[in-house]
Amino acid sequence: xxxxxxxxxxxxxxxxxxxxxxxxxxxxxxxxxxxxxxxxxxxxxxxxxxxxxxxxxxxxxxxxxxxxxxxxxxxxxxxxxxxxxxxxxxxxxxxxxxxxxxxxxxxxxxxxxxxxxxxxxxxxxxxxxxxxxxxxxxxxxxxxxxxxxxxxxxxxxxxxxxxxxxxxxxxxxxxxxxxxxxxxxxxxxxxxxxxxxxxxxxxxxxxxxxxxxxxxxxxxxxxxxxxxxxxxxxxxxxxxxxxxxxxxxxxxxxxxxxxxxxxxxxxxxxxxxxxxxxxxxxxxxxxxxxxxxxxxxxxxxxxxxxxxxxxxxxxxxxxxxxxxxxxxxxxxxxxxxxxxxxxxxxxxxxxxxxxxxxxxxxxxxxxxxxxxxxxxxxxxxxxxxxxxxxxxxxxxxxxxxxxxxxxxxxxxxxxxxxxxxxxxxxxxxxxxxxxxxxxxxxxxxxxxxxxxxxxxxxxxxxxxxxxxxxxxxxxxxxxxxxxxxxxxxxxxxxxxxxxxxxxxxxxxx
Numbered sequence: 001x002x003x004x005x006x007x008x009x010x011x012x013x014x015x016x017x018x019x020x021x022x023x024x025x026x027x028x029x030x031x032x033x034x035x036x037x038x039x040x041x042x043x044x045x046x047x048x049x050x051x052x053x054x055x056x057x058x059x060x061x062x063x064x065x066x067x068x069x070x071x072x073x074x075x076x077x078x079x080x081x082x083x084x085x086x087x088x089x090x091x092x093x094x095x096x097x098x099x100x101x102x103x104x105x106x107x108x109x110x111x112x113x114x115x116x117x118x119x120x121x122x123x124x125x126x127x128x129x130x131x132x133x134x135x136x137x138x139x140x141x142x143x144x145x146x147x148x149x150x151x152x153x154x155x156x157x158x159x160x161x162x163x164x165x166x167x168x169x170x171x172x173x174x175x176x177x178x179x180x181x182x183x184x185x186x187x188x189x190x191x192x193x194x195x196x197x198x199x200x201x202x203x204x205x206x207x208x209x210x211x212x213x214x215x216x217x218x219x220x221x222x223x224x225x226x227x228x229x230x231x232x233x234x235x236x237x238x239x240x241x242x243x244x245x246x247x248x249x250x251x252x253x254x255x256x257x258x259x260x261x262x263x264x265x266x267x268x269x270x271x272x273x274x275x276x277x278x279x280x281x282x283x284x285x286x287x288x289x290x291x292x293x294x295x296x297x298x299x300x301x302x303x304x305x306x307x308x309x310x311x312x313x314x315x316x317x318x319x320x321x322x323x324x325x326x327x328x329x330x331x332x333x334x335x336x337x338x339x340x341x342x343x344x345x346x347x348x349x350x351x352x353x354x355x356x357x358x359x360x361x362x363x364x365x366x367x368x369x370x371x372x373x374x375x376x377x378x379x380x381x382x383x384x385x386x387x388x389x390x391x392x393x394x395x396x397x398x399x400x401x402x403x404x405x406x407x408x409x410x411x412x413x414x415x416x417x418x419x420x421x422x423x424x425x426x427x428x429x430x431x432x433x434x435x436x437x438x439x440x441x442x443x444x445x446x447x448x449x450x451x452x453x454x455x456x457x458x459x460x461x462x463x464x465x466x467x468x469x470x471x472x473x474x475x476x477x478x479x480x481x482x483x484x485x486x487x488x489x490x491x492x493x494x495x496x497x498x499x500x501x502x503x504x505x506x507x508x509x
Contacts, residue, residue, distance in 0.1 A: 029232045037221050052206040060197050064179040067195040074113055106190045122198040129191040131156045144168050155180050158192050174200030238266045242273055254281040301329040339465040351476050352391040359384040363420040366399045370418055374407040381419030388427045389500045390477055398473040401466040402431040402493045410435035430494040438485040447471045477501040
């Protein structure tokens with residue numbers, strides 16, 4: 001079959017290359033990946049920055065608390081008492097220890113502490129005696145910590161411990177974290193000890209670390225794009241194979257299938273596609289055979305009708321004979337078309353019209369109708385008791401087809417029996433005859449469309465669709481048809497169906 005080389009191309013194939021690129025699922029997956037990563041990075045970067053600043057501030061506050069605790073330990077003489085450092089300092093400064101001079105003792109304590117303690121970068125000790133700035137750990141104080149600054153003036157008035165943070169406009173300072181502790185000697189407030197820290201340096205270090213985090217994140221994100229692109233391509237490879245296979249499939253060749261590897265949704269899709277192609281190939285084969293067989297069956301009566309009409313003369317008797325033969329062939333063609341319509345409807349959802357059917361009454365009705373089909377020894381084997389849900393007309397059609405088939409393969413002296421029985425959740429209708437029987441090789445084939453028993457000595461009057469219709473009716477009810485036969489002994493055809501083939505479906509009672 002000649003086909004246009006562009007017949008499998010879609011509208012997408014004629015788009016510009018860049019539009020096809022951005023329209024591919026692989027590209028869209030990568031774009032979604034980039035957008036998601038960009039979103040997560042944009043959310044995480046401010047969070048990391050704030051977290052770093054929080055950790056820095058927490059560490060500084062802990063350092064301030066430690067310095068205050070050490071100074072308070074000195075006041076309680078837990079550390080300096082055994083060394084006598086304060087007394088030695090007083091002697092060097094005043095010539096003798098004067099315990100009653102509390103101010104001198106406080107200044108000596110401040111001097112000893114400032115001389116012994118080493119401050120970290122951006123940390124300052126500030127001492128205040130009797131409301132005035134006394135001394136600091138460094139002479140290079142920022143202007144915010146100078147003796148005349150508002151912050152220091154506020155500390156000179158403190159009467160209780162105070163902690164806080166002072167925001168300043170100088171970027172070199174940042175903000176000032178401080179802890180101020182009033183000094184009381186023998187119940188008298190004489191001074192204030194302050195530990196202050198400038199946050200600019202600490203936060204600058206945090207920002208440097210933060211920049212490194214951003215740089216590493218961006219580099220990793222960029223480097224991850226290539227593996228993501230490759231991974232997306234491998235994941236979508238079965239879909240591309242499916243597309244290529246679907247495009248390569250033609251009506252004349254439906255044998256191509258996808259190679260399934262691994263597990264998951266893609267593998268399941270490939271399996272589903274292969275199963276669909278199996279059904280499609282089978283349907284096409286059935287359709288092709290059906291058309292061929294139908295054409296063959298129709299060709300014979302058409303040839304007969306045409307031949308007799310062409311040869312028909314003017315003799316009235318000859319004309320009457322020809323018309324009778326033509327009408328008989330047309331009737332056979334009409335029955336054939338009706339059978340084809342039944343088989344076509346069997347694939348539709350409205351093929352059955354369900355109702356509640358009494359098995360005994362239906363069996364007796366079937367027996368009465370069957371006796372009119374031919375002069376045979378008709379017998380009623382059994383009539384089942386109970387009710388079933390089914391299509392009364394379709395069941396009658398199926399059993400009558402079986403009875404007609406039995407009549408065609410028996411002689412007048414043969415017996416044909418009809419019966420039914422309800423066993424458990426199923427009902428069984430059967431037609432039994434004592435005719436010529438069916439060879440084992442033909443027992444499966446006779447239910448196919450247009451099939452006839454190869455070893456039969458009698459020519460069937462139908463087109464070979466009767467048993468196919470019986471099978472279609474049985475399967476539509478959720479059942480099956482079976483045959484048991486021996487050559488020269490006879491055959492038994494059985495229609496086996498569930499009592500309720502479509503549970504939950506509405507039917508008339």
